[in-house]
Amino acid sequence: MDTHRLSTLKALLGRFPRIDLGFFPTPLHTLPRLGRTVGHDHLWAKRDDLTGLGLGGNKVRSLEFFLGQALAEGADVIITAGGLQSNLCRLTAAAAAKVGLECVLVHNDDRPAFYQGNMLLSHLFGAREVFLGRVDEEARARAVEDVAAQLRRTGRRPYVVANGASTPLGVLGYVRATAELCEQWSGLSGGAAGACSAGAPSGGVSSARVSPAANLAPSSPPIRQVAMVGAMAGTVSGLVLGVALLGHPFHVQVISVEYPEPHLRGLIHDLGARAWALLRAAEAPAELGPDPESDAFADWLNAAMTIHGDYLGPGYAIPTELSRRVLFDAARLEGLLVEDVYTSKTLAGLLDLIHRGVITRGEPCCFWHTGGLAALFAQADKLQP
Numbered sequence: 239m240d241t242h243r244l245s246t247l248k249a250l251l252g253r254f255p256r257i258d259l260g261f262f263p264t265p266l267h268t269l270p271r272l273g274r275t276v277g278h279d280h281l282w283a284k285r286d287d288l289t290g291l292g293l294g295g296n297k298v299r300s301l302e303f304f305l306g307q308a309l310a311e312g313a314d315v316i317i318t319a320g321g322l323q324s325n326l327c328r329l330t331a332a333a334a335a336k337v338g339l340e341c342v343l344v345h346n347d348d349r350p351a352f353y354q355g356n357m358l359l360s361h362l363f364g365a366r367e368v369f370l371g372r373v374d375e376e377a378r379a380r381a382v383e384d385v386a387a388q389l390r391r392t393g394r395r396p397y398v399v400a401n402g403a404s405t406p407l408g409v410l411g412y413v414r415a416t417a418e419l420c421e422q423w424s425g426l427s428g429g430a431a432g433a434c435s436a437g438a439p440s441g442g443v444s445s446a447r448v449s450p451a452a453n454l455a456p457s458s459p460p461i462r463q464v465a466m467v468g469a470m471a472g473t474v475s476g477l478v479l480g481v482a483l484l485g486h487p488f489h490v491q492v493i494s495v496e497y498p499e500p501h502l503r504g505l506i507h508d509l510g511a512r513a514w515a516l517l518r519a520a521e522a523p524a525e526l527g528p529d530p531e532s533d534a535f536a537d538w539l540n541a542a543m544t545i546h547g548d549y550l551g552p553g554y555a556i557p558t559e560l561s562r563r564v565l566f567d568a569a570r571l572e573g574l575l576v577e578d579v580y581t582s583k584t585l586a587g588l589l590d591l592i593h594r595g596v597i598t599r600g601e602p603c604c605f606w607h608t609g610g611l612a613a614l615f616a617q618a619d620k621l622q623p
């Protein structure tokens with residue numbers, strides 16, 4: 239791990255408008271009882287379900303950049319779109335409430351007879367909802383543009399959080415998070431851990447919050463593998479790009495929960511390239527990484543990750559036998575909640591990779607929890623005794 243790269247990257251990210259919405263760094267702690275089920279003594283969890291705002295989750299990190307830009311542009315209303323149980327909608331509503339902006343949520347579904355889970359929380363956060371009925375995502379995107387145009391006609395200044403937050407600016411949230419994990423690990427381990435030894439914490443994303451459950455021995459070896467979910471890919475693209483920019487301090491095991499592997503790889507390459515182009519336009523030093531248009535760029539990104547399409551099962555939001563078992567194991571062995579759409583499959587994938595020896599037993603690894611727990615209540619009918 240190269241401390242020069244770390245400080246350069248942090249300075250670069252600091253050139254983008256951003257507001258504080260969450261509590262960072264999120265806790266990092268071990269999962270000893272769950273690790274033991276696969277004979278592993280160094281299983282960690284990075285708890286982005288605890289980002290703090292509105293029941294937490296990964297999108298808080300992207301929203302810090304989106305709302306930073308929205309406020310810098312003088313926006314007075316934030317618009318985003320999603321299904322009824324969209325975590326992004328819930329968190330956008332919470333973020334808008336926190337900074338005193340109006341929020342409009344466009345749902346491609348009918349108004350539910352009974353509000354629960356994310357819907358209920360978005361309502362509590364005061365969002366205005368538009369229900370389109372069951373239309374596809376393209377029609378939903380057009381409806382968002384219509385809502386924005388209508389607002390502009392009445393003199394308002396809308397800001398759209400587009401495409402499930404999977405945009406180059408949104409990707410910066412997890413580039414920043416990668417630096418956070420490296421600094422946090424370094425702080426927890428006294429800077430001795432090789433892969434993530436990024437030097438002493440120095441404010442900003444760096445101050446390590448030692449979780450009471452950290453169980454960190456002074457000799458704890460560095461984290462070598464991190465499992466992260468991939469759906470529309472804004473989150474994992476940031477992590478993979480961050481890992482590449484920091485000189486590949488660890489490897490990312492990407493667990494696909496929406497698309498087959500080749501499609502997800504395409505999304506990560508496209509978003510990673512566009513996010514890196516955005517950073518370069520902010521005058522990133524050329525030596526940080528290859529030209530996003532070059533062949534070397536794809537190799538550089540591929541070296542940071544392995545994508546697994548085989549934990550998806552029958553499809554998006556449909557649990558597999560393994561993910562369902564892990565949902566209960568995590569709850570009953572660690573008091574840790576995961577849900578059926580994103581996180582149970584990711585944790586299941588990581589545990590299976592350990593079980594199959596792809597991740598070796600001496601190799602410290604980390605499950606990056608991305609939240610989504612409000613949706614658990616909307617999944618209650620499938621979780622009954």
Ligand SMILES: Cc1ncc(COP(=O)(O)O)c(C=O)c1O
Pocket residue numbers: 295296325326402404467468469470471472473474580581608609610611
């Ligand atoms: C809780 C949670 N985890 C993971 C993801 C996946 O993120 P991405 O679409 O950036 O791949 C999402 C997306 O909405 C989410 O809400």
